[in-house]
Amino acid sequence: MKLTIIGHWGAYPEANEATSCYLLEHEGFKLLVDCGSGALSQLQHFCKLEELDAVILSHYHHDHIADIGPLQYSRQVALALKTTEKPLPIYGHPYDQSEFQKLAKPPHTLSFIYNDEHETKIGPISITFLETEHKARCYAMRIELKGKTIVYTADSSYKEEFNTFAKNCDLLICETSFYAHQDGKPYGHMNSTEAATIAKDASVKKLVLTHLPHFGEHSQLVNEAKAVFSGEVVLAKKGLTFEV
Ligand SMILES: [Zn+2]
Numbered sequence: 001m002k003l004t005i006i007g008h009w010g011a012y013p014e015a016n017e018a019t020s021c022y023l024l025e026h027e028g029f030k031l032l033v034d035c036g037s038g039a040l041s042q043l044q045h046f047c048k049l050e051e052l053d054a055v056i057l058s059h060y061h062h063d064h065i066a067d068i069g070p071l072q073y074s075r076q077v078a079l080a081l082k083t084t085e086k087p088l089p090i091y092g093h094p095y096d097q098s099e100f101q102k103l104a105k106p107p108h109t110l111s112f113i114y115n116d117e118h119e120t121k122i123g124p125i126s127i128t129f130l131e132t133e134h135k136a137r138c139y140a141m142r143i144e145l146k147g148k149t150i151v152y153t154a155d156s157s158y159k160e161e162f163n164t165f166a167k168n169c170d171l172l173i174c175e176t177s178f179y180a181h182q183d184g185k186p187y188g189h190m191n192s193t194e195a196a197t198i199a200k201d202a203s204v205k206k207l208v209l210t211h212l213p214h215f216g217e218h219s220q221l222v223n224e225a226k227a228v229f230s231g232e233v234v235l236a237k238k239g240l241t242f243e244v
């Protein structure tokens with residue numbers, strides 16, 4: 001599996017960048033995980049929009065879904081130009097019906113509910129879910145293919161269940177919205193120490209800090225995480241790719 005970071009900002013994108021968005025690829029199959037603000041523009045540096053096979057959304061906060069509308073239009077244009085014949089499936093949870101209902105714009109995009117209690121199969125990729133601690137209903141994803149595993153926390157404050165959920169994964173994409181001395185819990189987010197604690201307790205191979213704050217020096221987040229987790233710690237950056 002190959003993962004490319006398209007957007008890594010929390011809340012809003014900085015100039016020429018995007019909020020939460022990740023591209024997962026395997027043998028030509030392309031799954032977009034979250035589709036935040038600026039994502040559609042940045043994504044085109046890495047793939048054609050009509051090449052996307054599916055989209056999955058962790059939750060319905062703007063920094064994870066802002067570009068869903070333009071993505072629907074892009075598929076409408078692609079179908080009209082016949083650069084693809086396939087509607088785009090968008091997977092979301094059903095616990096916010098007004099948001100879920102917006103995902104389907106047939107015949108351009110179709111909506112699907114992912115089953116948060118069982119494995120959901122999207123193309124060759126298997127995904128299981130963990131409800132996070134957040135202001136809106138949100139799901140972390142354990143993404144598996146051919147014995148390799150990527151875990152994406154989406155947005156959450158620290159919860160112990162991540163230790164089991166992320167156990168032994170090859171890559172942990174963990175939200176890190178705050179520095180070690182700050183408490184993210186009131187906002188439904190984590191700090192660098194909490195991200196690293198999950199990485200350590202789950203014995204993950206590599207930790208990627210993402211959903212980054214708009215203040216401070218991000219290198220400090222890495223130093224703080226390294227003080228807790230002895231494995232590799234990487235700061236999320238647009239265009240960074242990981243092969244697992
Ligand atoms: Zn967010």
Ligand SMILES: [Zn+2]
Pocket residue numbers: 059061134136155
């Ligand atoms: Zn959120």
